[in-house]
Amino acid sequence: MxxxxxxxxxxxxxxxxxxxxxxxxxxxxxxxxxxxxxxxxxxxxxxxxxxxxxxxxxxxxxxxxxxxxxxxxxxxxxxxxMAPLAYEGAQTPQAIASGWAGSATVASLGTSGALTLGGVPAGYMASAGDRVELSQGAATALYEIIAPATATSGGALALTVAPLLHTSTFTAAAVARLWRPxxxxxxxxxxxxxxxxxxxxxxxxxxxxxxx
Known part of the structure; x- marks a missing residue:
C-alpha cells in the first residue's frame, strides 16, 4: 500500500x-x-x-x-x-509564529475527546471548527476542535475534539498537525x-x- x-x-x-x-x-x-x-x-x-x-x-x-x-x-x-480561523490570512505557519512549522507534540489523549498538545506557539488561538491531524507510523487521522482554546505561555494547548480519539492507535508518540491538517x-x-x-x-x- x-x-x-x-x-x-x-x-x-x-x-x-x-x-x-x-x-x-x-x-x-x-x-x-x-x-x-x-x-x-x-x-x-x-x-x-x-x-x-x-x-x-x-x-x-x-x-x-x-x-x-x-x-x-x-x-x-x-x-x-488551510489556515486556522484566527490566522486566516496566514500563508505559512511562520506567519503565525517565527520558526514554527505548524506541528505540535502530543502530551495526552482521552477517550472523551480531550487532547493536550505541547510545542504550540505561546498564546496560539484554536477556534471551534479548526482541525487537527494526528499521525503515528503509517496511521493518520483527522479531528475537529469543538471548543475554542488558547495555548499557555509554555506552549500547552488543551483541546476537545470530535469524533472521539483513536486511543488504541495513537499515543503520546504521535505528531499533531495544526497547519493544513x-x-x-x-x-x-x-x-x-x-x-x-x-x-x-x-x-x-x-x-x-x-x-x-
Whole structure:
C-alpha cells in the first residue's frame, strides 16, 4: 500500500464532511427519539478539478490509475480550511509564529475527546471548527476542535475534539498537525466522472477516510 498526495494545482473544491454514523427513530408519537451509533464516524471528501485540457486530463487519469482501484490511498487537506480561523490570512505557519512549522507534540489523549498538545506557539488561538491531524507510523487521522482554546505561555494547548480519539492507535508518540491538517482516503472509483468533449471539463470524485 502506498500513499499519494492529491495534485492541488487544478483543484477548485476539496470539501470534507464528517459522516457521524448515527440513525434516529422516533417513538412515543414523536415525543422522543432513539439515537443509535451504527457505523464509525468517518470523513468523506468531495473533489472537483478546474476544467482540464488534454495535458492535465492525462495527468489526472494517470494519478487515478496510480491508486490501483483503492489498494493505494491519497492524502489531502480541506482547501477551505488551510489556515486556522484566527490566522486566516496566514500563508505559512511562520506567519503565525517565527520558526514554527505548524506541528505540535502530543502530551495526552482521552477517550472523551480531550487532547493536550505541547510545542504550540505561546498564546496560539484554536477556534471551534479548526482541525487537527494526528499521525503515528503509517496511521493518520483527522479531528475537529469543538471548543475554542488558547495555548499557555509554555506552549500547552488543551483541546476537545470530535469524533472521539483513536486511543488504541495513537499515543503520546504521535505528531499533531495544526497547519493544513490532512486525512487519508480511499477513492470511491464509482464516483469518478469526467466527460471528454470539445471544451475542457472538470473531473469530480469522492473518497472515504481510512486510518492507514
Amino acid at each position: 502506498a500513499v499519494f498526495d492529491l495534485p492541488f494545482d487544478e483543484v477548485v473544491e476539496c470539501t470534507f464532511t464528517l459522516m457521524e454514523g448515527t440513525v434516529s427513530s422516533g417513538f412515543n408519537r414523536g415525543m422522543a427519539f432513539n439515537i443509535s451509533q451504527v457505523t464509525d464516524p468517518i470523513w468523506k471528501v468531495a473533489i472537483e478539478t478546474a476544467p482540464l485540457d488534454r495535458e492535465d486530463r492525462q495527468k489526472w487519469h494517470a494519478w487515478k490509475l496510480s491508486l490501483k482501484g483503492g489498494l493505494n490511498r491519497f492524502r489531502c487537506f480541506d482547501i477551505g480550511q 490532512r486525512a487519508l482516503f480511499i477513492m470511491d472509483h464509482t464516483s469518478w466522472s469526467h466527460q471528454v468533449v470539445a471544451n475542457p471539463t472538470p473531473a469530480t470524485f469522492e473518497g472515504y477516510q481510512v486510518l492507514r
